[in-house]
Amino acid sequence: MSELLEIDSDGIEQVSMRQYTEKAYLDYSMYVILDRALPNIGDGLKPVQRRIIYAMSELGLKATAKFKKSARTVGDVIGKFHPHGDSAAYEAMVLMAQSFSYRYPLVDGQGNWGSPDDPKSFAAMRYTESRLTAYADVLLGELAQGTVDWVPNFDGTMEEPSVLPAQVPNVLLNGTTGIAVGMATDIPPHNLREIVTATVRMLEFPRSTVAELCEHVQAPDFPTEAEIITPRADILALYETGRGGLRMRAVWDVEGGDIIIRALPYQVSGSRLLEQIAQQMQAKKLPMVADLRDESDHENPTRLVIVPRSNRVDLDAVMSHLFATTDLERSYRVNLNMIGTDGRPGVKPLDRILKEWLAFRTATVRRRLEYRLDRVLRRLHILEGYLVAYLNLDEVIHIIRTEDKPKAALIERFGLSDVQAESILELKLRNLAKLEEMKIRGEQDELQQERDYLQTMLGSEARLKTLIKKELLAVAQQYGDDRRSPLAQREEARAFSELELMSADPITVVLSEKGWIRAAKGHDLDPGGLSYKSGDSFKLSARGRSNQPTVILDSTGRAYTLPSHNLPSARGQGEPVTGRINPPSGATFEGLMLADSEQRFLLASDAGYGFIAVFADLQSKNRAGKAALSLPKGGHVLQPVPVPAENEGNWVAAVSNEGRLLVFPLQDLPQLARGKGNKIIGIPGARVQSREEFVVAVQVITEEQSLVVLAGKRHLNLKFSELEHYRGERGRRGNKLPRGFQKVDGMRVG
Incomplete structure (x- = not known):
């Protein structure tokens, strides 16, 4: 800020409002991005989560310890590391304890920690008790082994870890959501075994593609048994870009004619879902549903019953409608945005996430081995001093008793280092008798073997990789489980019209x-x-x-x-x-x-042309309609005639006003969406235009029906067997009807 300041004649510091607000907003933005909203790729935790886990470990709340009041943990968190509201810290703690929110919970809670129906219904922190889960040791187990950097807390009185030494890619396992300034993150949870297998592949084959990694990582794995119905290609694109979406659908089956919903999508409330369905029933949008029941209990955490009105109800159609209109099917945004090993936020594809995490893990393991080697070498150095003291015990005791500065005397007499001399002086009197040469040499041999092992590991990249792989597989063996969210291919949900x-x-x-x-x-x-x-x-x-x-x-x-x-x-x-x-x-x-959409009709003009049309093709939402039948010059539209589903065994009868009748098989006419059609009966165009001869009617008949021809007050009833004389090829002129029917008015099926 100093470069923005100006000092006036009165000695008052001044800065322009624009410069001040720009810098203040930038500082705030970076704080929210780096220190609040986004997880670190190393341990997959936001700062508040990391501080909760660390504070609980400092309180000794391991998985084997007794539970302590959550208020004690929250007090330590906000008092020592996270100077924010206690409710915000407690809510973050609750989230890590909910098995329906976290795939691998980090906090083991006792008391009311909320429910899938209402995750916010947890009791106050003065009532609940908590400790860490066994899985939390995967994040904390190596913390005291020199694996991470330590930074001052907010008031500089203590130190806290900048990141936890996670032994697996926790950033993908539990996922997280967060909104920063100008960016957000939505990382879904994954299966531990799948992620470890993919990580091992990336470790062994650093050039593995996302497609190859996705042979192991099938999809995210939520803490619910609802189905993931996103197509495989979309999931692959999601991991390749770091952005995309997922769809989950409830799992249901039929029991005694009723629909039983057994698993809901992630973070969907059963009670809220029943409200959505009940609202549709009240609005008469679900007339085929008679009743709703919630039969969930301890044995069946999710059991919602939908009772149809009758056994004739299409249950698949009902569920398809509910999937489209309620939370039985839900979409989730995926945005793999996190703080990378370079300290910068970014959206990363799967291969880059695993590469960066492996770089973090390799550095962590190397620091752990170097830390242990340093401790081993220090102990060996001290043991060498102890051995000198043992071999010259009487002289050492004499120097300590008689010399004013025994440390300097020991260093000068035996050539000891400052550390060795200090260690000898700090020995308690009762331990002097225990300084036996065999014990010292035995410990030396063990430590020398460990020193050689550590130096070999640190000097070989291949051995280091093998160690990381073994540790990854060991964690997967101990904490891994089967996939909970099955993958399924389902048709697109469709709401009832x-x-x-x-x-x-x-x-x-x-x-x-x-x-x-x-x-x-x-x-x-x-x-x-x-x-x-x-x-x-x-x-x-x-x-x-x-x-x-x-x-x-x-x-x-x-x-x-x-x-x-x-x-x-x-x-x-x-x-x-x-x-x-x-x-x-x-x-x-x-x-x-x-008619129904699939019903067919014979469309024809009195010029003798026509075709078969499906009813659905004739429908239009446009007030101006749609073109269906094209008319030749001088042609008029005839009333459409319903057509049976099957062509075989059906016949078309066409009669002109001059008494010409033609009968031919229905299958000779084409099925079109629109157009003029084919010639049904041959009538010269000039006679049509002058209205001398034109088609009066067309009918579709079966072999069991008869044809009734109308002429004035007369009618002629022709059985199908009597139509033999009038049969012919489509488009012919047809034959004349008997005398008295030379001027035909119409025709119907008898």
Whole structure:
């Protein structure tokens, strides 16, 4: 700050507000990033977590010790190392004790430490007791062996470790989340065995790719048995970039016709989930669900029961809807952001994380071995002095008794070092009798062997790697467990549409000549008997169900879709259909359809062309509709005809106004999404344009049905066997009907 200061004539220091705020904000940002929010790649801990673990170890709260009040630990943490609020420190401690939050908990809690339903429901720190778990020793075991740097605490009265000497990559094992200034971290937990295996591979083959490492690390491993359904390619991309997302889905099965949910995604509350489902039931968005129950207990930590209304309910569809609309399926952001070995934050791919951690671990192990070697050499040096004292015990005692400065006299008489002379002088009188030559030489031999071993290890990179590998595998053997979060491939969840949630009541949709539409319940309605406005009359009707859409075909060949469930009631006279759609000017409505999406229809023009269309292809959300049937010059639209699911055994009958009838197999017509279609019956184009001859009607019949041809008041009922004379190839002119049916008005199936 000194370079920013200016001193005025009165001796007052001044600095511009801009410079001051810039520096203050930068200092704060770096503090939050480095000393609060992001974990260190070495031990995977944030500063508050590291201080809690260290404070507990200083209190002697090992896994084998008795529990102590959590308030005692929190008091030490905030009083000695972390000058922040006690609630923040305690919440960080609670998180490390929750087996449903941490994959490998570091704190062993006694009392109420929260529940998966409400992780914040833990008791106050004056009630709970705690100690470290056995796994915490993986972080603390080598702390007193010269493995890490020590830094002053906040007031400079004590020292604390800058990082803990973790024996495994804890940064990936327990994961963490945090929000710093301008950056965040979201590291998911992983399986210890998988991470150790991948680390060993990176140790043995430093050029291993992320894809090769992912042969061992299948995916993150959360402390829940819910499924990870993220595709394998996405998981691989996540580890290659350090960023991505994961999706987890609840595990369920069927028991006695009921849906039983046995595992929930990470950090999902069962009670909150039941609230979400209950809200949908109250809003009538789940009419197929009759009841909800929470049967969770000690034996079954998660057992949520969803009771369907009947055994006809599609349970897979219900669960797919719930996956799409509730926390039964949840997405998680992954951002592998951490402070690296260079002290800088960064998002790192998996291979870089393991490389950097191995560099940290190699340095840690080397420091541990050097520290032990230094202790061994120091002890050997002292033992050499003890041996001199033993061999000259009487003289040593005489010097100590008679000399004013015995230390200098011993050094001068026996050529001892200052350390050796000091050690001899510090010997208690009762230990002099124990200075036996054999014991001293025995300890010397043992220490010399250890010295040779340590020097060999430190002088060989290969031996050092082997040692690190053995220690990694030993930790995996002791603390490793099976994967909890299984990997599964699942279809994309799909919520029920508004139509699917409606009851499928039978209805009849009626369209008048003037384009007024309405719907009546049931199929026993006589459309012609309804009341119509003056000058209007019945034109078209279609039967179906209220959850099926209505499609209208206009005179230009465009198709429009209307939801059937909200059409006006047939008790009134309806409403103009043009209030809901935008047809071209002057267009009239010539076709009306109501069916399931997979239903097929024969679309045809009176020019003798047509094709088979699937009902789903005719639907459109656009008020202007969509082009369906292309009309030749002079052609008009015919009323669409429903087509059976199978082509074989079905026939198309087409009749012209001049009494020409042609029957051919339905399979000769193509199935198209839109277009003009193929020629059904041959009619010269000039005769169509002049309206001399055109197709009056087309029908689809089976071999069990008959065909009724209408001409004025006459009708001709032809059994299928009697249609032999009219059969021919598609596109032919057809044969003339008997006398009296030269002017045909229509045709229907009998």
